[in-house]
Amino acid sequence: MLSFILILIAGAFFTGIIIRTKSVASGRKGPGILQPINDVVRLFKKGAVYSGTTSFIFQMAPTIYFSSVVMAMMLIPFGQSKGLISFNGDFVFFAYVLALGKFFSIISAMDTGSSFEGMGASRESLYSLLAEPAFFILMGSFALLTGYTSFQEMFAALHLGSYISYAIAILATFVLVMIAMIENSRMPIDDPKTHLELTMIHEVMILDNSGFDLGLILSAGYLKFALYGAIIVNLFIGMVPYPYAIPLFFVIQFLLAIIIGLIESFIARFRMSHNPQFIFALTSVSLLIFFGVLLVLGKFI
Amino acid sequence: MNYIRITNHQTIPVSDIPELDYKSFFELNTGFIIDHPERHCVNYFGYHEDNHIKLICCIADDETHEIYVSSCCTAIQSKLQAFTSKLLCFEKFEREIHENFGLDFIDHPWLKPVRYAFNRADKTKTIANYPFFKIEGEELHEVGVGPIHAGVIEPGHFRFICNGEQILHLEIQLGYQHRGIESLFLKKKSILERATLAENIAGDTVVGHTSAFSYLWESLCGYQASRDMHFSRILALEMERMAIHTGDLSAVCTDIAYQLGSSVYGRLRTPLINFMQEWGGNRLSKGLIRPGRDQFPFTSGLAERIKNIFDAFEPDFNEISDELLKLPSVLSRLERTGVVTPADVQEIGAVGMTARMAGINRDIRTSHPYSLYPELNHEPILKHHGDVYSRVLIRRQEVNQSMAYVRDLLNQLPEQTTTNTELGKPKANSFTLSMIEGWRGEICHCAITNEKGDLVLYKIKDPSFHNWLALALSVRNNEISDFPICNKSFNLSYSGHDL
Numbered sequence: 001m002l003s004f005i006l007i008l009i010a011g012a013f014f015t016g017i018i019i020r021t022k023s024v025a026s027g028r029k030g031p032g033i034l035q036p037i038n039d040v041v042r043l044f045k046k047g048a049v050y051s052g053t054t055s056f057i058f059q060m061a062p063t064i065y066f067s068s069v070v071m072a073m074m075l076i077p078f079g080q081s082k083g084l085i086s087f088n089g090d091f092v093f094f095a096y097v098l099a100l101g102k103f104f105s106i107i108s109a110m111d112t113g114s115s116f117e118g119m120g121a122s123r124e125s126l127y128s129l130l131a132e133p134a135f136f137i138l139m140g141s142f143a144l145l146t147g148y149t150s151f152q153e154m155f156a157a158l159h160l161g162s163y164i165s166y167a168i169a170i171l172a173t174f175v176l177v178m179i180a181m182i183e184n185s186r187m188p189i190d191d192p193k194t195h196l197e198l199t200m201i202h203e204v205m206i207l208d209n210s211g212f213d214l215g216l217i218l219s220a221g222y223l224k225f226a227l228y229g230a231i232i233v234n235l236f237i238g239m240v241p242y243p244y245a246i247p248l249f250f251v252i253q254f255l256l257a258i259i260i261g262l263i264e265s266f267i268a269r270f271r272m273s274h275n276p277q278f279i280f281a282l283t284s285v286s287l288l289i290f291f292g293v294l295l296v297l298g299k300f301i
Numbered sequence: 302m303n304y305i306r307i308t309n310h311q312t313i314p315v316s317d318i319p320e321l322d323y324k325s326f327f328e329l330n331t332g333f334i335i336d337h338p339e340r341h342c343v344n345y346f347g348y349h350e351d352n353h354i355k356l357i358c359c360i361a362d363d364e365t366h367e368i369y370v371s372s373c374c375t376a377i378q379s380k381l382q383a384f385t386s387k388l389l390c391f392e393k394f395e396r397e398i399h400e401n402f403g404l405d406f407i408d409h410p411w412l413k414p415v416r417y418a419f420n421r422a423d424k425t426k427t428i429a430n431y432p433f434f435k436i437e438g439e440e441l442h443e444v445g446v447g448p449i450h451a452g453v454i455e456p457g458h459f460r461f462i463c464n465g466e467q468i469l470h471l472e473i474q475l476g477y478q479h480r481g482i483e484s485l486f487l488k489k490k491s492i493l494e495r496a497t498l499a500e501n502i503a504g505d506t507v508v509g510h511t512s513a514f515s516y517l518w519e520s521l522c523g524y525q526a527s528r529d530m531h532f533s534r535i536l537a538l539e540m541e542r543m544a545i546h547t548g549d550l551s552a553v554c555t556d557i558a559y560q561l562g563s564s565v566y567g568r569l570r571t572p573l574i575n576f577m578q579e580w581g582g583n584r585l586s587k588g589l590i591r592p593g594r595d596q597f598p599f600t601s602g603l604a605e606r607i608k609n610i611f612d613a614f615e616p617d618f619n620e621i622s623d624e625l626l627k628l629p630s631v632l633s634r635l636e637r638t639g640v641v642t643p644a645d646v647q648e649i650g651a652v653g654m655t656a657r658m659a660g661i662n663r664d665i666r667t668s669h670p671y672s673l674y675p676e677l678n679h680e681p682i683l684k685h686h687g688d689v690y691s692r693v694l695i696r697r698q699e700v701n702q703s704m705a706y707v708r709d710l711l712n713q714l715p716e717q718t719t720t721n722t723e724l725g726k727p728k729a730n731s732f733t734l735s736m737i738e739g740w741r742g743e744i745c746h747c748a749i750t751n752e753k754g755d756l757v758l759y760k761i762k763d764p765s766f767h768n769w770l771a772l773a774l775s776v777r778n779n780e781i782s783d784f785p786i787c788n789k790s791f792n793l794s795y796s797g798h799d800l
Contacts, residue, residue: 187558194556272783
């Protein structure tokens with residue numbers, strides 16, 4: 001329960017902090033931190049417009065997408081407190097409930113029959129497909145290391161002690177940050193600010209969504225960021241007591257948002273054909289973690 | 302001789318242009334260009350004369366600094382062997398003649414409408430039934446972009462044929478911006494109206510087109526511009542080049558999502574165009590240049606302002622440019638993207654920056670010098686790879702070059718001698734050709750007057766007219782997601798093409 005509330009709060013600020021960081025980095029004042037939330041509230045007050053060529057899939061996809069993210073949020077623990085739902089193997093459920101949401105957003109983009117949205121859908125599915133092994137090898141390594149298969153038990157049992165475990169934690173943070181960037185369609189994979197349909201990935205898939213539906217998709221995006229942030233936080237807080245853990249949660253989320261803002265300010269986006277290479281390289285980093293775990297457990301001969 | 306040699310901004314009697322039969326006209330003009338890379342066609346157009354159509358072809362020779370003009374009379378409805386069957390660079394010109402007069406060109410590979418002129422020959426051809434090129438195939442798909450775009454830009458339709466993410470073919474369909482400028486030039490009689498029309502040919506090349514018109518008109522009226530008028534025009538031309546190049550660098554950065562470059566270049570452009578406002582009351586230099594007038598005399602106070610603006614501009618511009626051109630993520634987007642080979646550029650007769658980025662030395666400032674350029678000893682900046690990176694590099698270096706020219710000019714401010722007299726009536730039965738190197742490339746205006754000294758033809762050619770084809774060629778075999786930066790790196794004009 002605690003983690004659910006914390007993620008909600010962090011999600012409200014996360015995107016605003018990224019936008020503010022980018023504005024400051026380019027010498028502008030920038031909008032208020034809560035502007036993204038104001039946008040969503042405005043959208044929630046509106047009705048949606050549907051194109052005549054779309055079917056019921058297009059209308060229900062935003063809701064499924066949003067609920068998949070909320071469902072995934074419920075699985076995230078916070079230190080010693082479990083998530084709302086917790087069972088053995090819940091990290092597999094986590095990955096696939098998000099994938100379900102993504103699947104629906106992909107078929108709803110195809111449903112519009114627009115050539116732009118079809119391109120966006122094919123790019124998005126390729127990139128999530130390539131990112132999947134990285135996530136599973138990472139989580140699988142943790143399961144192997146701790147001997148547990150649910151988020152809460154895994155994170156509770158993680159102990160940073162030896163040098164190798166520090167290395168593992170740093171690599172894992174890197175992989176999770178990058179997966180968060182891919183899943184949220186941020187730079188350097190995708191450019192959320194562009195107005196050019198031909199270079200978009202995620203943005204082009206939601207071109208036809210409007211009003212309430214768009215509000216759902218945007219707020220799901222904000223929550224998704226905080227969701228991955230929360231997993232990273234969990235790597236570090238372990239059994240730290242709440243009075244320290246809760247501020248630490250926000251500090252880490254805040255730093256993550258600033259890092260993303262800075263990355264987006266000072267580099268250009270990747271060439272589209274370099275993206276698969278980059279994403280696939282994450283899998284090899286995950287494999288490094290896996291070998292690190294084997295070393296820790298002494299299973300390497 | 303079966304052609305006449307003229308120089309830039311020279312007026313000759315129409316009767317001095319030799320008239321040939323089509324066969325020798327064909328052989329003469331194709332013969333000029335074949336195996337002569339220093340020559341290209343600057344204008345080829347037709348107009349109604351009595352019951353005939355008169356074709357006039359102007360070939361510029363960069364080495365002799367002359368323009369070879371020849372003409373040919375042909376009956377309406379005749380079938381002619383297309384120049385394009387030998388030389389691709391005539392492609393657009395012949396399409397335009399075909400569209401306007403219904404002349405049929407044999408062996409023309411691509412006889413499609415150009416801009417749907419209001420007075421075109423075949424009114425059944427409309428923008429809605431444009432014959433797009435098609436490729437059949439299971440694995441191919443078409444992507445249509447425009448005419449209404451996501452950004453605030455002009456309308457134009459791009460039809461891609463793609464194999465997955467890879468572009469096989471791009472066809473560009475224009476004509477949405479047609480305003481009938483050339484016929485408006487004949488209808489509007491006052492010089493102010495005409496100058497205003499010239500200003501609005503392309504909103505980003507106001508100085509270029511207005512200077513071309515002014516030089517042409519002064520030459521037609523037998524008027525010699527004084528030094529202070531030359532000074533204002535050249536200064537404004539170079540300022541326009543700097544401002545637009547800086548703005549385009551910002552736009553390229555936006556398209557590759559490099560936020561720092563996008564905001565810094567955007568900020569740097571502002572003082573340049575604000576200076577134009579200070580000088581002539583308009584940020585796009587509208588109203589600054591008029592034939593026979595020095596509207597806003599350039600004072601030493603203004604010169605001081607420019608010096609201050611440049612002192613602030615130069616270090617920042619160089620710093621961000623150095624940063625941009627050494628950042629690996631930027632280079633990976635720019636290098637080897639959107640390549641047009643020098644051979645292709647030569648073949649399609651591209652002009653201006655688009656020619657120079659592929660190593661072809663084509664710059665009116667040196668090849669057909671006018672005004673104060675001979676004093677500036679202009680050396681065109683050439684690049685050889687023909688990719689987006691070359692075009693970005695050219696922009697960067699031309700900004701520095703223009704800055705040096707402006708500083709040079711400011712060292713010797715001219716005295717105010719212009720008295721702003723009214724120009725008289727243009728000479729009767731005359732032909733004039735005026736070429737200016739705008740920031741995009743060569744702008745060519747031609748005019749013909751009748752026995753009363755009234756205009757019977759005003760022909761405008763913006764560099765975009767040739768160069769759109771270079772964009773279509775550059776994106777072949779590139780990723781479709783790289784189209785926006787290819788497009789931005791050329792930054793061609795829709796309205797300049799559609800007129």
